[in-house]
Amino acid sequence: MIEKILATVFFPGAIFILAVSLFYEWVDRKLYARFQNRVGPHLAGPFGLFQPIADLIKLLSKEDIVPMATDRFLFTLTPILAPALILFACMFLPVAGPSGIISFEGDLIAVIALLSIYTITVYLAGEGSNNRFASVGAVRAAVQLLGYEIPLTLSLLSVALAAGSLSIRGIVEAQAERGLWFIAGIQAIGFAIFIIASQAEMERIPFDIPEAEQEIVAGWEVEYSGKRLALFRLSKDLELFLLSGLGAAVFLGGPIGPVIPGLEPMLYTIYFILKSIIVLAIFTLVRALFARLRIDQMVSFSWRYLMPPAMILIILTEVIM
Amino acid sequence: MNFEVPIGPQHPIHVEPLMLRLKVEGELIVDADVDVSYIHRGIEKALELRPYIQGLYLVERICGICNAAQSLCYCLNVEQLLGKEAPPRARYLRIVVEELSRIHSHLLWLGHYLHTLGFETLFMYFWRDRERVMDMLELITGNRVTTAYNTIGGVRRDLPPGAEQKLRRTLDYIEERVRYYEKVIDSEPTILARTQRVGILKPGDAVRMGVTGPHLRASGIKHDVRLDDPYSGHDEIPFNVITWDTCDCYARVKVRLRETSECVNMIRYALDHMPSGDYRLKIPPFFKAPPGESLSRVEAPRGELVHYSISDGGDRPYRYRVRTPTLANLLSVVEMLRSRGDYEVYIADVPAILGGIDPCICCSARILITDEAKKRRMITTLDDIIRFSRGRRVERR
Amino acid sequence: MKVPGRLVAEALKSLFRRRATILYPYRELDKVHLPEGFRGRIEFDRSKCIGCQLCFRVCPAKAIEIVDDEKGKRPIFYIYRCIYCAQCAEVCPTKAISMSKIFENIALRKEDMVVR
Numbered sequence: 001m002i003e004k005i006l007a008t009v010f011f012p013g014a015i016f017i018l019a020v021s022l023f024y025e026w027v028d029r030k031l032y033a034r035f036q037n038r039v040g041p042h043l044a045g046p047f048g049l050f051q052p053i054a055d056l057i058k059l060l061s062k063e064d065i066v067p068m069a070t071d072r073f074l075f076t077l078t079p080i081l082a083p084a085l086i087l088f089a090c091m092f093l094p095v096a097g098p099s100g101i102i103s104f105e106g107d108l109i110a111v112i113a114l115l116s117i118y119t120i121t122v123y124l125a126g127e128g129s130n131n132r133f134a135s136v137g138a139v140r141a142a143v144q145l146l147g148y149e150i151p152l153t154l155s156l157l158s159v160a161l162a163a164g165s166l167s168i169r170g171i172v173e174a175q176a177e178r179g180l181w182f183i184a185g186i187q188a189i190g191f192a193i194f195i196i197a198s199q200a201e202m203e204r205i206p207f208d209i210p211e212a213e214q215e216i217v218a219g220w221e222v223e224y225s226g227k228r229l230a231l232f233r234l235s236k237d238l239e240l241f242l243l244s245g246l247g248a249a250v251f252l253g254g255p256i257g258p259v260i261p262g263l264e265p266m267l268y269t270i271y272f273i274l275k276s277i278i279v280l281a282i283f284t285l286v287r288a289l290f291a292r293l294r295i296d297q298m299v300s301f302s303w304r305y306l307m308p309p310a311m312i313l314i315i316l317t318e319v320i321m
Numbered sequence: 322m323n324f325e326v327p328i329g330p331q332h333p334i335h336v337e338p339l340m341l342r343l344k345v346e347g348e349l350i351v352d353a354d355v356d357v358s359y360i361h362r363g364i365e366k367a368l369e370l371r372p373y374i375q376g377l378y379l380v381e382r383i384c385g386i387c388n389a390a391q392s393l394c395y396c397l398n399v400e401q402l403l404g405k406e407a408p409p410r411a412r413y414l415r416i417v418v419e420e421l422s423r424i425h426s427h428l429l430w431l432g433h434y435l436h437t438l439g440f441e442t443l444f445m446y447f448w449r450d451r452e453r454v455m456d457m458l459e460l461i462t463g464n465r466v467t468t469a470y471n472t473i474g475g476v477r478r479d480l481p482p483g484a485e486q487k488l489r490r491t492l493d494y495i496e497e498r499v500r501y502y503e504k505v506i507d508s509e510p511t512i513l514a515r516t517q518r519v520g521i522l523k524p525g526d527a528v529r530m531g532v533t534g535p536h537l538r539a540s541g542i543k544h545d546v547r548l549d550d551p552y553s554g555h556d557e558i559p560f561n562v563i564t565w566d567t568c569d570c571y572a573r574v575k576v577r578l579r580e581t582s583e584c585v586n587m588i589r590y591a592l593d594h595m596p597s598g599d600y601r602l603k604i605p606p607f608f609k610a611p612p613g614e615s616l617s618r619v620e621a622p623r624g625e626l627v628h629y630s631i632s633d634g635g636d637r638p639y640r641y642r643v644r645t646p647t648l649a650n651l652l653s654v655v656e657m658l659r660s661r662g663d664y665e666v667y668i669a670d671v672p673a674i675l676g677g678i679d680p681c682i683c684c685s686a687r688i689l690i691t692d693e694a695k696k697r698r699m700i701t702t703l704d705d706i707i708r709f710s711r712g713r714r715v716e717r718r
Numbered sequence: 719m720k721v722p723g724r725l726v727a728e729a730l731k732s733l734f735r736r737r738a739t740i741l742y743p744y745r746e747l748d749k750v751h752l753p754e755g756f757r758g759r760i761e762f763d764r765s766k767c768i769g770c771q772l773c774f775r776v777c778p779a780k781a782i783e784i785v786d787d788e789k790g791k792r793p794i795f796y797i798y799r800c801i802y803c804a805q806c807a808e809v810c811p812t813k814a815i816s817m818s819k820i821f822e823n824i825a826l827r828k829e830d831m832v833v834r
Contacts, residue, residue, distance in 0.1 A: 035729040036445035037738045132326050136348070136668060205439050206511050214334045214437040214672045285730075289723040291511040292439025294669040295348065375778035378803045442725060449738040460753040463817075469757070469803045477808065481754060501728075508721040606776050606809050 004101075012095035012269065014087060018234070020273065021090075021241035022052040027277060028240060028284050035288040052237065059230035067129070067223055074128025079228040082121050083235035086242055089114040092168055093245040094254045095272050096265045098176070099169035106166045111246065112153050115201060118239070119145045122210070125232070126220025137219025140295050141210035144200055147302035148207070152197035154310035155190040158317045159250050162187060168246075172254035181253040186320070189313050191251045193306055195279075198243040199286055200298070202236065206290035207298055241276070244283060248275035326668060330359050334437050334672045337682035343658070343671065350666045353658035355651060357682055368641040373399050373473060374606045376638070380628075383643060384681050385466055386429060389422040390621035391643075392471040394628045397552055397617040399473050402610040402632050409596040411475035412554035416591045417488075418462060418470050419553070419619075420584040424495060425454040426622035427535075427577045427584075430679045431502070434574065437672035438515045443502065450498050453491050460484050475601025485592055496585045503578045516571035520657040520674035521664060523568060530656065533649045534624020535580060536678050539573040541566035546620035557594075560587050573677045609636050621646055623679045650678040752819045757802045759820040760795045760833050766814035767792055773806035773815060782806060795833040797823050 007013055026041060026049055033040025041048030066075055092100040092107045100107070119141060126138025159182050160166050163174035175181055183191050200207035211219035221232055248254060252275040255268035293301065323346050330338035338359035344352040364383055368376045380395040381388040393415055400406060407415070432447030455465045461484055462468035462477075470476055506512050522532070527540040537544050545562045547555040563579040565572035612634040619626045624646025633639040657674050660666045666674070740749045752758075769791035774782045781799035784791050793806075793815075807815045825831050 031733075032441075034733050034737070036442050037449055037732040037735060038445060039737050039739045039741065042741065043744070132324060136326070139347075205441065208439065209669070212439065212669065214439065215669050217333055285726065286723075288442045288729050289725050290440065291435065291509065291515055292669075293511055293514060294667055296667070297514050371778065372775075374776050374805065378778040378801060378805065382801075442729060446728070452738070456753075459756065463753075463755045463757040463804065464802060467801070467803075469805075477804075478755065505724050505728075508719055508724045510720045510722050513720065606772065606805075 007101055008091070013091065013101055016095070017087060017090045017238065017241060021234075021237040022056065023049075024240050024244065024277075024280055025052040025237045027280055031281055031284040032288055035285065056230055056234060059233065060227045062226035064226045064228070067131075069130040070223060071128040071130065074124050075223075075228070078121050078125035078128060079224065079231040082118060082125070083231050083238055085114050085118045085121065086235050086238040089118075090238060090242050090245070093242065093272075094168055094172050094249050094268075095245070096269050097255060098172045098268075099167075103167060103169045105170070108156055108160055108166050108168055108171070108250075111168070111242075112149075112156065115152075115239075115242075116145065116149060118235070119149075119201070122220055125224070126210075129220070129223035131223050133216040133218070133222045134220050136216050137210045137212075137222070140216075141203070141220055143295055144203075144207065144209055144298060147299040148197040148200035148306070151193050151302055151306035151310045152201065154307075154314055155193040155197065156246075156250060158190050158310070158313045159187055161314065161317045162320075168249055168254075171250055172256060175253040176256040181251065183251040186313065186316055187251060189309055191247070193310050193313075194247055194251065195282055195286060196306060197302070198247070199283065200302070202239050202243060202283075204283070205287045206293050208292055209295050209298055212292055240280065240283070244276040244279040245272065247279035248272060252278065328671055328675075334676065335680060335682065337680070339675075339680060339682045341654075341658075341671070341675065343668070345668060348667045348669070349660055350658055350668065350671070351660055353655050355655050357648070357651060360682060365641050365643060369638055372607055372636050373610065373638070376641070377472065378469060380643075381467055381469060384621075384645065386426045386681065387422065387621040387623060387626070388467050389419050389470060390619050390626055392469070393419060393553065394617050394619040394621075394626050396471045396473050397619065398615050398628045398630050399610065401615040401617060402613060402630065403473075403604075403608070404611070405474060405602060405604070407475045407553075408599045408602065409554065410479075410598050410600045411602075413591045413595050414476045414480065414600060415471060415553050416555065416558065417480075417588050418458070418468060418476070420588050420591075421454060421458055421461070422468065423622045424581050424584045425451055425458065426679075427581045428454065428495075430622075431574065431577060431581075434673075434676045435512070437676045438512060440509075440512065443505070446498075447502070450495060453494060457484075457488055457491050460487060472601060474604040475599070477601070479600050480595075488592065489589070492585045492588060496582055499578060499581050499585075503575075506574060506578070512574075513571065515670075515673055516569065516574060517567070518569050519670050520570045520573075520666075520677055521568050522653050522657055524566075526656060527568075527653065530653045531649050532624075532653050534620070534622075534646050534679075535576045536573060536624060536650050536653070538562065538564045539576045539677075540568045541572075546618045546625050550618055552617065552619060558587055558590050560590075570673050570677045607636060609634060610638075623647060623681060624650060645681065647678065647681045651680065654678060654680075752821070756819050756821070757804045757817045759797060759818050759823055760800060760806070761816050761818045762793070762795060762833050763814045763816075764789075764792065766812045768812055768814075770811060772809045772811065776805045776809050778803060778805065797831040797833060798828070 009015060030040040041051035044050040044054040089111045091102050092111050094100050123138045123142045126134040159171055162182060163171040165171055165174060203210050211221060221229065224232055255272040257271040259267050326343045326345050328341035328343060330340050340356040342354040343350050364379060367379055371379060377392060377395055381392045383391050428447050428451035432444045436444040458468055459465045461480065462470040522540050524540045524542050527537050527542060541564050543562050543564050548562050560583055563576050563583060565575045610632040612632055614631045616629045626646055627644040629642040630638045631640040654675055658666050740746050742750060771784050771791060773793050774784045779799045779801045781796045783794045785794055804817050807817050
């Protein structure tokens with residue numbers, strides 16, 4: 001029991017996940033900067049490693065402003081709910097072994113559901129702040145959900161079909177059994193769909209439509225400042241960790257790899273982090289290569305170019321199995 | 322959902338205070354209204370209080386980015402008043418600096434425009450390459466942005482030794498990069514999706530609204546002050562006037578990209594055929610201009626720039642008037658923002674459309690707004706304006 | 719031809735290229751190159767000045783003040799008003815005024831921003 005609680009709180013639980021996700025933000029920013037021939041964060045700590053933490057602490061220490069016209073309940077609830085939801089979803093990730101802290105048959109669906117609830121939280125956060133830009137951003141977030149959610153789900157489900165299991169543990173173990181990652185094979189299409197749809201889920205270029213800075217200032221988070229904004233930022237980092245980790249677990253074999261007996265948990269963690277950083281690098285590269293689409297273009301793009309391959313992939317997987 | 326979205330006076334897409342009131346239905350814009358009068362700086366008035374030589378540096382500060390064009394226009398204006406003309410070498414050197422600053426302005430715009438479309442990487446690349454041009458400007462004129470290069474009767478310094486090789490190397494680099502970027506922009510679907518068929522301005526509308534510069538050329542009309550009214554020896558230099566006839570934001574990107582390469586060629590030609598001789602006339606710092614009026618036009622990076630001055634025979638202008646290109650182009654934004662028929666404009670298109678004209682609000686805020694709703698008409702004569710301002714004339718210390 | 723993500727080669731290349739940024743205020747101060755003729759902080763040579771006041775009269779920013787000292791009239795330059803146009807240096811008949819390459823004109827005390 002104690003062990004379980006310790007695992008949930010420290011390793012590979014909340015504290016570990018928070019630290020790693022802040023590190024992922026650093027990797028993302030640094031890589032993005034390097035793609036653009038810039039320096040990136042370089043002041044706080046070696047190579048600016050502590051910049052995300054510094055930013056977080058700075059935001060947390062700022063004055064807490066609640067504008068008069070906001071819905072106070074939503075304005076307080078959503079910044080707490082958003083990181084909590086994603087942190088909960090991160091518990092399903094197989095960080096230190098083939099299964100996460102929580103694992104049951106169907107937990108893949110649970111993760112997808114949590115991601116959708118997160119988007120609804122975003123919508124509520126935008127509408128709750130009662131600002132014109134925030135409303136536009138919130139509506140965009142909701143419309144965008146219609147675009148990417150189904151391809152994302154289908155791409156993950158086709159892997160589940162191939163593995164014959166709806167749990168992340170089952171998928172990881174199926175890859176270990178086959179001795180081959182799912183990305184090698186037709187699931188590569190699923191991986192591509194997963195990357196693109198995740199980009200939309202995380203609201204990053206080319207799908208950073210709900211918070212398009214140049215159009216609607218900051219979209220749904222325009223009214224949030226101080227610690228509320230810090231929590232939203234944190235949930236973004238957690239989402240980065242969650243999705244790159246999910247990609248690594250589902251398509252790149254998760255934490256499984258050659259192990260030295262006795263050192264399994266450590267090596268598993270290292271493998272998992274390395275693999276998910278590869279996924280993260282792809283996310284960052286995609287972010288560096290495109291312009292932002294318009295919301296109608298985004299939805300029509302995902303129904304035209306993401307849905308059909310995803311459907312065909314499901315059918316193909318079913319036929320091959 | 323039917324409400325009004327204010328874009329400005331402070332908004333991330335423009336650092337300058339411009340107010341756009343958009344009436345939207347959901348994401349669709351049905352009507353727009355524009356207001357630029359947030360940053361009136363009183364430069365015209367200040368020009369009337371200063372001797373010509375001091376006005377030169379004030380004029381440069383109307384617009385930081387097109388400062389070379391502003392000061393060139395001022396110098397041409399005053400030279401016209403004095404009945405003098407800059408020597409040939411000065412004219413060529415002026416072209417070199419003017420075109421360099423056009424490259425720098427266009428690269429800046431292209432980067433910023435892609436930034437408003439959310440394309441951060443190209444934005445960084447464009448600005449990185451622009452830095453080379455800035456270095457060249459620094460080498461030739463002594464400063465990166467505010468060049469202070471033109472002076473009444475010529476230019477203030479000759480080409481420094483060794484500058485020509487460096488300049489040519491930079492030009493080669495810029496030309497190669499611009500060609501590459503054009504290829505990228507032409508093949509990148511996300512950029513095309515955001516710019517093609519967005520912000521359409523038909524040639525007829527463009528002419529009716531008095532649009533100028535690259536914005537007009539992107540509507541397919543071949544108009545360029547350098548060609549129509551060669552003001553600084555442009556008739557001796559062969560160049561193409563770039564036009565593009567799709568009339569949308571893509572055309573604006575395209576025209577500016579092509580113009581950048583054209584500028585490179587013009588500078589090369591000017592360097593090849595640089596006349597020898599003096600680079601400035603000997604004009605004393607203080608002088609009295611003979612009475613009269615003069616009008617000068619310059620093709621600034623953003624469009625046609627007009628300076629008009631009246632002299633009463635004193636050592637400072639009696640009246641000075643500046644019409645900047647943004648003011649001419651701004652009206653067309655309202656036209657482009659209105660959805661009508663199957664031409665639909667979304668909130669997401671606002672940065673693309675507004676950015677497309679290369680707005681520089683600080684230059685433009687010196688207009689009077691008439692109140693049409695209240696049917697109020699005000700007739701202000703020139704003498705009235707002068708009396709208004711001279712009434713509170715502040716003498717120099 | 720539409721090719722999504724054509725920039726990928728350039729982006730990956732710049733991963734291994736030297737960054738374009740100069741970490742100027744922190745490190746790499748030696749990388750800041752200024753060309754000859756750069757217009758920086760004004761330098762003034764009292765011994766050459768003949769007190770003609772031309773610099774005072776041309777200064778567009780009114781950054782120059784004329785005061786009397788033991789040798790006669792002389793200018794004082796208020797750098798915080800200077801716009802670095804170098805018109806005073808150009809007009810000076812004895813070249814007593816020159817533009818140095820100092821561009822870091824930041825000071826905590828107002829007196830440091832005055833060239834005498």
